[in-house]
Amino acid sequence: MKLEMRDQPGQLVAALQPISAVGGNIIAVIHQRETPAATEVLDVQIVLELPEGRLEKLLELLREQGVNVVRIGEQRLLYECTLITIGHLMHTDLSDTVDRIDTTGSAEVTDLSLAMPAINAPSSARITIRSTTREEMKKAIRILRSVAEQKDLLIIEPLEGV
Amino acid sequence: MRIAILGFGSVGRGIARAILAKNLDLAVTGLADSRSGIIDPAGIDIAAALARKEGGAPCGSPDVSPADVVAKADYDVLVEVTPTNVDDGEPALGHIRGALRRHKHVVTSNKGPIALAYPELRDLAAANGVFLRYEATVCGAIPLIHAMQEGLAGNTISRLYGVFNGTCNYILTRMAEDSLTYEQALAEARELGYAEADPTYDVEGIDAAIKLVILANAILDMRTTLDDVERTGITLLTPEALRLAEDQDCTIRLIGEVVPEAGVLRVSPRIVSKVHPLVVEGTLNAVTVGTDLAGDLTFIGKGAGSVETASAVIGDLLYIRDRHVQGS
Structure with a gap:
């Protein structure tokens, strides 16, 4: 997100403090003094991870600190789930299987490892899916399960959730 | 007496x-x-x-x-x-x-x-x-029923899950250890007397599913039958799948799971971290009981034998x- 704050000592700390208060994790702080328009205002870009549903609370705390949020960038895919699938993956169009998840728009396959021991023998693949929210992940897994049923594939889900 | x-x-x-x-x-x-x-x-x-x-x-x-x-x-x-x-x-x-x-x-x-x-x-x-x-x-x-009826009396059980079948656990342990195929591991289990001549009851998850039904009906006050259990066995598992899990410090175990509130009754192979307490070796059984007062408890022991x-x-x-x- 991009923040705007008064260029005074202590302001940056004041802007960062609410992030840890809501359980967020700061990945990067980019701080540039090249905005010509106003010398008394400082532009700061922060890349951060937030627990689901805490964004509103963070914005409220930042406003209380007198920090103006200029822009909230795109939400990254923070939830990850790795599954294993076994069956005739190539014959049943693996790229279509992946597409069915990717076309949801809110979850995507970010990693795929494939093992094909022999022609006509079932192959095994490990699929990593990432999504923006836990709900979207559940939806992606539901899609994968129904695709697996249609294509007669075995899906092995993780024991612990996302 | x-x-x-x-x-x-x-x-x-x-x-x-x-x-x-x-x-x-x-x-x-x-x-x-x-x-x-x-x-x-x-x-x-x-x-x-x-x-x-x-x-x-x-x-x-x-x-x-x-x-x-x-x-x-x-x-x-x-x-x-x-x-x-x-x-x-x-x-x-x-x-x-x-x-x-x-x-x-x-x-x-x-x-x-x-x-x-x-x-x-x-x-x-x-x-x-x-x-x-x-x-x-x-x-x-494993005195699981005693533990839930007496020791954990007063607790609400939110989830109960684990390794309920020693035969499947042996087969999966051996597939992971030595990259055996399912058929090889089953043959070895038979030789050692861990699997029946007709292993269907174990490897298709029926035995584990019956145990879930017993626990669901007798301990969790649910009204279920074997047909209510969503069930997948281990017969289609490949050594490659176990290796893919292993690459991420995980393994695969046949897990039975009951979540009373969500109505979940399920037996299926699952990816489990190798350091998870339910990852037991050989023919052992292991069950985790999730409760409101006592937290999570895991019981490990021999699931069969005279x-x-x-x-x-x-x-x-x-x-x-x-x-x-x-x-x-």
């Missing part, structure tokens, strides 16, 4: 050996295998019956049937330890009903009657003022002995 034992296979003989080896204050007044029976109010010579059985002979007289033992013998507790029939629970179900109607307590290791008819049998036992106990039906030696299963039966017998008035 006088007991009558139906079934003189692995579990029945394990009980007999424990009675001979330890001073448990249990007299056996009735005994039957599938072909013969003995009734003796003065107490049967268990060592002699064991010797006959192990010599390949019937344990008693062909003129005495299991039904005769149930109906005519003088006993306080019927110990029903015949093999499981999941289709209709018979003949064990009829024998258990017969004993309960005679106001006799019943201890069983037989999953069939408990999975199929628990509510009816519980009510019948209550109406006749006797105990019905079935610790040995789930996870052999003496191990006998341990659960004897635990039930002594539970009853300590709570009932003898000679009733």
